[in-house]
Amino acid sequence: MATNTASTGPVWDWAAGHGPVTGALSATTGCLAVATTGTAAGMPPGWALAIGAAGAIGHTVTSLRDRLSARTIGMRAASWLLGAGWTTWAMATTPLSWTALGSLATLGVGIGAAARATLLHEEARELEAIAAAERQVAADLSAERRAIAAEWVDRVQRVCGITVRVRAVEMWPTGTGFTLDADLPPGGATYDRIAREAPKLSADARLPHGCTATASPGIDQGRVLVDVTTVNVLAKEVTYPTDYGPLSVLTGIPWGLRTNADEIRVYLREQCALVVGPTGSGKTNMVHTILAGFARATDVLTWVIDLNAGSAGLPWVRPTLDNDGRPADGMRPGVDWLAASPEEAALMLDTAVRVAKHRKTVYQDLMAQANTDLLPISDRIPQIIIVIDEGAEILAATDRTSRTLAAKILEVIRIARAMGIRTVLTALGATGAVLGNLMIRREAKVRVALTGGETEGMDLAKQFPGSRGLRVDQAPYKGAGFLGTPESPAALFKSWRILPNQIRDITAATADRHPTLDAPSATAAGDAYARRWDADRTAWMRDQPSTPAATSHGQQADQPSRLNLSALRSEQLPTAEPDEEELARRFREQIDAQFATAPETGAAEPDEPQPPAPGGLNLSALKAGDNPAREAALALLLAAGPKGTGASAIARALADEHGTTRQTVVGWLKSWTEDGTAVRVGIGTKARYVHHHHASEQPPEG
Numbered sequence: 001m002a003t004n005t006a007s008t009g010p011v012w013d014w015a016a017g018h019g020p021v022t023g024a025l026s027a028t029t030g031c032l033a034v035a036t037t038g039t040a041a042g043m044p045p046g047w048a049l050a051i052g053a054a055g056a057i058g059h060t061v062t063s064l065r066d067r068l069s070a071r072t073i074g075m076r077a078a079s080w081l082l083g084a085g086w087t088t089w090a091m092a093t094t095p096l097s098w099t100a101l102g103s104l105a106t107l108g109v110g111i112g113a114a115a116r117a118t119l120l121h122e123e124a125r126e127l128e129a130i131a132a133a134e135r136q137v138a139a140d141l142s143a144e145r146r147a148i149a150a151e152w153v154d155r156v157q158r159v160c161g162i163t164v165r166v167r168a169v170e171m172w173p174t175g176t177g178f179t180l181d182a183d184l185p186p187g188g189a190t191y192d193r194i195a196r197e198a199p200k201l202s203a204d205a206r207l208p209h210g211c212t213a214t215a216s217p218g219i220d221q222g223r224v225l226v227d228v229t230t231v232n233v234l235a236k237e238v239t240y241p242t243d244y245g246p247l248s249v250l251t252g253i254p255w256g257l258r259t260n261a262d263e264i265r266v267y268l269r270e271q272c273a274l275v276v277g278p279t280g281s282g283k284t285n286m287v288h289t290i291l292a293g294f295a296r297a298t299d300v301l302t303w304v305i306d307l308n309a310g311s312a313g314l315p316w317v318r319p320t321l322d323n324d325g326r327p328a329d330g331m332r333p334g335v336d337w338l339a340a341s342p343e344e345a346a347l348m349l350d351t352a353v354r355v356a357k358h359r360k361t362v363y364q365d366l367m368a369q370a371n372t373d374l375l376p377i378s379d380r381i382p383q384i385i386i387v388i389d390e391g392a393e394i395l396a397a398t399d400r401t402s403r404t405l406a407a408k409i410l411e412v413i414r415i416a417r418a419m420g421i422r423t424v425l426t427a428l429g430a431t432g433a434v435l436g437n438l439m440i441r442r443e444a445k446v447r448v449a450l451t452g453g454e455t456e457g458m459d460l461a462k463q464f465p466g467s468r469g470l471r472v473d474q475a476p477y478k479g480a481g482f483l484g485t486p487e488s489p490a491a492l493f494k495s496w497r498i499l500p501n502q503i504r505d506i507t508a509a510t511a512d513r514h515p516t517l518d519a520p521s522a523t524a525a526g527d528a529y530a531r532r533w534d535a536d537r538t539a540w541m542r543d544q545p546s547t548p549a550a551t552s553h554g555q556q557a558d559q560p561s562r563l564n565l566s567a568l569r570s571e572q573l574p575t576a577e578p579d580e581e582e583l584a585r586r587f588r589e590q591i592d593a594q595f596a597t598a599p600e601t602g603a604a605e606p607d608e609p610q611p612p613a614p615g616g617l618n619l620s621a622l623k624a625g626d627n628p629a630r631e632a633a634l635a636l637l638l639a640a641g642p643k644g645t646g647a648s649a650i651a652r653a654l655a656d657e658h659g660t661t662r663q664t665v666v667g668w669l670k671s672w673t674e675d676g677t678a679v680r681v682g683i684g685t686k687a688r689y690v691h692h693h694h695a696s697e698q699p700p701e702g
């Protein structure tokens with residue numbers, strides 16, 4: 001048996017086909033065997049000829065079926081007939097004479113040589129066939145491109161009155177459009193002859209709504225690039241990507257998608273940003289996608305000012321706060337500071353000014369070493385980005401408090417660029433008070449206009465000076481609009497949709513990634529910064545009655561003081577019961593089925609009429625059935641009995657199977673504590689969590 005090739009020589013593969021050498025060898029040895037045994041047995045020589053003829057016919061049939069070349073078919077048939085002829089002759093004379101053996105060997109070499117030649121021919125035929133197929137595909141493609149080029153040369157001629165020469169047509173891999181690269185005609189025509197006729201070109205090409213033909217400068221001033229979108233990606237809802245990998249302010253933060261489905265990054269190391277969006281355009285949602293990007297960055301600390309009850313920052317903070325309002329053990333909020341009152345906002349802005357001024361002096365040596373006048377931002381010296389929701393309205397307001405805040409905002413914008421403090425302002429409208437401000441015009445060149453179909457107060461020409469052909473009605477969808485940065489000219493874009501479950505997930509996934517304020521800056525920031533999470537300063541966050549957990553305790557969805565989480569509403573949510581309540585109910589049912597416990601008092605009966613909750617939060621990610629890791633964590637909590645357990649123990653138990661981190665478990669324990677599923681007992685390092693079914697078995701604290 002040839003099982004060990006190393007020790008027993010070559011392995012015979014009986015299933016393998018023949019090559020030129022083995023084929024010839026097999027044919028000649030076969031002929032010799034038939035001739036010698038046939039002679040010994042007295043077989044009539046004519047039989048060998050008959051067998052050879054049958055073999056030649058059989059092989060010809062199979063070769064024809066395999067579409068082999070005539071040369072191969074002829075070679076195979078000739079081999080059979082020659083072999084059969086020799087066998088017949090040898091049997092008629094004597095097969096074991098020198099003449100017979102010599103002629104057989106010659107025949108073998110001849111068959112081998114012919115087989116090799118036909119094999120090479122066959123391979124060459126096959127390669128040629130593949131190349132011909134590829135040429136056909138390329139010809140079809142280039143025919144399509146040529147047709148597009150010819151059509152657009154005509155169109156540009158008809159609409160803009162100039163004759164361009166198309167050099168290349170690049171079809172976008174996303175299948176949503178193409179780019180034409182064309183030479184402008186001699187005589188000084190510039191690309192904007194085409195850019196300014198963009199709407200007419202789109203109409204002439206009968207592009208679907210939301211699709212555009214936009215012209216931009218080509219590789220030199222005599223060339224133009226025309227981007228033509230043929231599929232409207234602005235209309236559909238695209239959820240925030242689930243890859244929460246680390247980002248850096250230096251390599252850009254993604255803010256949404258272009259019409260060709262490419263991600264657009266904004267570079268905020270030196271730029272401030274202005275995001276304009278009227279009510280209902282998707283501005284709150286966009287602010288959350290912006291905060292998501294900053295939370296993912298390893299070199300950004302996000303400070304948020306939202307005088308509208310802090311709602312822009314709260315979803316990033318609340319999942320991490322313990323019952324005393326401090327960030328829970330091991331958790332860091334998704335934003336680094338949240339101000340909801342003018343006093344706290346003033347404190348924050350003053351701190352930013354102090355940090356900027358202090359950085360200017362203490363980092364002189366570092367900047368000299370790095371030979372730069374821009375503070376080298378890194379995870380050790382993080383950039384501070386202050387997101388001011390409706391900040392433009394603060395700048396425009398005339399009351400004293402707003403004017404004081406406005407002066408501070410402008411001071412930060414004016415002095416802190418080099419020292420790594422930038423702002424993102426949002427605005428309900430692009431009013432003259434905002435865009436008329438020189439500081440904003442000069443420093444905030446990352447501009448977003450969310451239109452959502454709104455035309456009032458949308459002066460795109462003012463917001464994107466120098467851009468042509470932008471029309472509000474090109475993006476009549478929520479979360480869609482125009483985005484321009486110094487690197488990427490203003491054009492249509494779509495912001496991602498982000499829901500509360502993703503905000504929670506990102507907060508948990510990035511908790512151990514946020515930088516800490518560098519020591520010199522922290523010294524300059526002082527107590528105002530160090531004590532930002534003190535219970536008295538965050539009391540307002542706990543006063544908010546309508547957290548997802550709170551709703552599960554029977555609060556009405558339309559209470560006047562509820563959080564403004566309108567961006568986080570899901571319109572498709574048909575359930576009459578908030579999901580978290582549904583989650584708690586399902587768990588109780590499971591526990592009751594398993595442990596035969598008494599029904600919870602106050603638990604909603606399944607057939608009870610449910611209060612309508614049209615604006616319920618979509619917390620479907622928190623459904624037990626959708627999250628086996630969370631389900632397993634709850635089972636561990638229950639199994640821990642009255643002694644209870646902690647986040648680290650649960651995370652350790654889940655790490656192998658689910659890869660769950662401690663931060664994630666801390667988040668779950670916190671939400672279970674809030675909704676009454678778990679009870680926190682003990683303090684400090686002795687703190688542990690007990691399932692509410694075992695809470696009554698707790699010994700009194702001593």
Ligand SMILES: Nc1ncnc2c1ncn2[C@@H]1O[C@H](COP(=O)(O)OP(=O)(O)OP(=O)(O)O)[C@@H](O)[C@H]1O
Pocket residue numbers: 236237238277278279280281282283284285286478479480494495496497498565566567568569570571
């Ligand atoms: N990027 C998006 N993709 C799809 N739909 C979106 C997007 N952004 C927002 N929406 C839809 O628009 C609705 C309003 O969004 P959002 O609350 O963010 O708007 P807004 O401009 O902040 O309005 P308001 O000031 O009233 O809160 C959302 O509930 C959602 O249904």
